[in-house]
Amino acid sequence: MSYKCFVGLLLGSALVTLGLALHAWRFRDKAGARAFMGLALAMSIFSLTSGMSAFSSSPAEADFWFSKLRFVGISYVPVFFLIFVLTYSAKPARHLQTVICGLLGFPLLTLVFAFTNHYPGFFLHAVSYEQIDGLFFRSFWRPGPWFWVHTVFSYTAIASGLVLLGQMARYRPQPYKTQARLMLYGTLLPLLANLYATARLGNKPALDFTALGFTLSGLSIGFALFRHKMLDLVPIARDLVVECIDDAVIVLDRQLRVVDLNPAAITMFSASGTAKMGISINQLLPRPLDFTDMLREQESRKIEIDFPLPNGLKAVYELRISRFITPRGERLGFLLVARDVTERIDMIDERERIIQELEATKAELTRQANFDFLTEIFNRRHFMSLARNEFARARRYRHPLSLIMIDIDHFKKINDSFGHEAGDTVLREMALTIKDKLRQSDIPSRFGGEEFVILLPETSLEQALIVAEKIRLDLERLRLGAAAIRLTASLGVAGLENDIENLDELLRQADQAMYRAKREGRNRVCAAAPRNLKPPVQTD
Known part of the structure; x- marks a missing residue:
C-alpha cells in the first residue's frame, strides 16, 4: 500500500x-x-x-x-x-x-x-x-x-x-x-x-x-x-429480571425436556412434582400437551390450564408457548411463560355474576315501571308511550287503528260485598280474559281502578267491535270464587275512521262510547259517534 x-x-x-x-x-x-x-x-x-x-x-x-x-x-x-x-x-x-x-x-x-x-x-x-x-x-x-x-x-x-x-x-x-x-x-x-x-x-x-x-x-x-x-x-439485568419476575419461565429442548426454569416455575410445579433439569414437561403438567401440533401453523400460542395447589384448590395459569428458532430457521426448542391468572378469572366470573344480577334487577325495575303489579299488563304511563307511537305511525301511513275502553260494571258493589281480595281477583281475571282475546301486537293496559283500555293496531272499527263483543261475552260467562260472582263490563270502541287528530281525542271518544253503554243498561258494547255501529250479534 x-x-x-x-x-x-x-x-x-x-x-x-x-x-x-x-x-x-x-x-x-x-x-x-x-x-x-x-x-x-x-x-x-x-x-x-x-x-x-x-x-x-x-x-x-x-x-x-x-x-x-x-x-x-x-x-x-x-x-x-x-x-x-x-x-x-x-x-x-x-x-x-x-x-x-x-x-x-x-x-x-x-x-x-x-x-x-x-x-x-x-x-x-x-x-x-x-x-x-x-x-x-x-x-x-x-x-x-x-x-x-x-x-x-x-x-x-x-x-x-x-x-x-x-x-x-x-x-x-x-x-x-x-x-x-x-x-x-x-x-x-x-x-x-x-x-x-x-x-x-x-x-x-x-x-x-x-x-x-x-x-x-x-x-x-x-x-x-x-x-x-x-x-x-x-x-438490562436480564438474569435478575428472569429470576425475580412473578411469571414462570421454562425453557425446553426439542424433546420437551426442561433445560432451564426460574423460581416462579418451581413454585408453579410444586404440587405436580419436583421440577428439575432434564425432566419431561408433560410429567409436570396436569395434562400432556402436544407442543409440535399446537405450533404447527404458528410460532406462538396461548392457552389456559388448571394447576392443582398443595391446599387442594386449583390455580388457573395462562401459558404462552413459543418456539426457539435460530436466524437460519433451525428449531432449538420451546419457551413457556406461565402467568397466574386465577385472580383475574375469579374477577371476571364475579363481574359476570354482578352483570347478570344488574341485568336481572334492571329487567325487574323495567317491568315494575311498565307493568301493573296486580294484573301484569301495561300500566297507564307505559301504555300512553306505546300508544302515541302507534297512533303517529297509523296517521302517517293511513293504517287503521282502534281503541277499546272497558269499565267493570258495579265494581264498587263487588268490593263492598265480597271484600277487596275478591275485587283483586276480579281485576286479575279481567286482565286474563282480555289477553286471551288479543294478538301479540295489541296493547292492553289497566288504565286506572277498574278501567281497562286496549289499543288495536291494523284494526278497523268494525273488527274492533267484534273483539270487544268477544271480551264482553267471555266476562259475562265468568263465575268467580265460592260466591260465584257474576262479572259484566261496559265497553266503548273508537277508531281513526272518525277523523281523530290525536290520541287524547281517540281516548275521549272511546270513553264517551263506554259511558253511553253504561247509560243504555251496561253489559254492552257501543261505538263512538258519529258512526254508532251496532255490535254484531253473537251466539253462545
Missing part, C-alpha cells in the same frame, strides 16, 4: 468515525449511546492525528501530532469501549459510577506524561521521523516505563470488554447473542493490528493499521447498534 493512500484512508476513517459519533448523539437517551459516542469520537481523533502528522512541515510538528495529540484518542478508545460494554450489558457492579470515573481519569496521567515530557524518556524517547513522498512518518521509537503501564491498562480494559462480550455471546438469548458476536469479532481486528504495531513487526516506517482497524470496529458496532436497533434491546 502506498503511503499517500494510507494517509487518505486515515483521514477517511476520521470522517467515518466522526459521523458515527454525530449519529449516536441522536440516540443519547438510550443506554450505551453516550459511551459509544465517546468511543467513536476517540477513534476519530486517533485517525485524524495519525493522518495530520504526515502533512507536518517538520519532524517536531509531526511529533506533536503523532506522539502527543494522537494519544488523546489512543488513551480513551479502550476506556470508552469498556464503559460502553459495561453500560450495554448492565453487568451488576457496585459503585459503577466510581469505576467509570476512575477509568476516565487514568488516561489523564498518560496525557500529562505525553505532553509535558517532564521526565525525558519516561513515556517515549528516541523518536525519529522519515519523510517519504513529502509526508512525515515515524521511523523509530523506543517506549518508556509509563508507555508499558499505559499499554497494560489499555489491553486490560479491552480484554475485560471482550470477556463481557464473550459471556453475552454465549449465554444471552437471541437477538443479544448475534449482536454481541458482531461486536466481539469487530473488536478483535484493531486489537491484532495494535499488537502488530506495538511489536514493531513491520519493516516499513509507521504503517500503524490500528486506527483503520478501530474504524472497522466502530462500523461493526454501529451496524449492530443502529441497523439491528441494539440500543432498543439492551438486556
